[in-house]
Amino acid sequence: MAENISDPVDGNVTDRRIDIAASVKHALGALPERQQTAIILVHYEGYSGVETAEFLDISVEAVESLLARARRSLRQTLKPQAIELLGER
């Protein structure tokens, strides 16, 4: 009879990834809205800096500044999770 027992190790990894995703979502939500918009447009939606600048009606340099500030905040918040994820690779 085939057993249907989940692998406790894989299960833990999956649970941990869900936790990390929740942390990322929370960290993104805590960003100022324009930083959040810039990160989502560039990182998740794949828009270029030029396109994002057009959407936000700001310069490319200003977009890069928003992105850098957003990533700096996210990095501080998510550093433990990021290190953990890299360790799983």
Place this chain on the structure above:
Amino acid sequence: MSDEIKPMTFDRFRELIAAYGASPEKWPDQERALAEALIATSPEAEEIIRDAAALDTALDSLPTPEISSELREGVLEIADGLKPTAANENRNVIIAIAKWYPRSNGTWLRAAAAAVVFGVLCGVGVSQVFVPPNTVIIAQPAVPQIIDPVAEQEVQNELTSFSPTEELSAALVDTGLQNGGVSEESTEEDSEIPII
């Protein structure tokens, strides 16, 4: 917006990675090759990339569809349709409104009403062009608002007495929609809309 290509100094490389992360496909096209060349010759640049990759990996743990905030549902789904394509004439209209809105003292209602007028002038349906309030966040992320039937009715009511301000008229001229941007194939419906 600047088209200037900056030299790939180490400082510029840091700026690039700080903004766009470790994935070369996210870097500006004109700087990608220069940045990759720097990585190939600089252990310090490699270290910067590794550091940025850690954050990228953490961010990637959240699939895009799970960012289902008002921001994503409203602004970004519409923005996703604004990719510059020959078939997407709405893009310029929406962007024009987005650029106009933050300089105005009006409400999103005025912007939405303006969008409808723009849409009809462009010969597209109201439902295709109607700009829900979240769309305005593209230009001015403020308090997200949720569109509802009452608000939509308010827009319709607003349209009946819609009288464009000088500012909106100027925006129309800026976009070329007032002069030359409108199809000569006007329909009878067009004549019912207040032409600015």
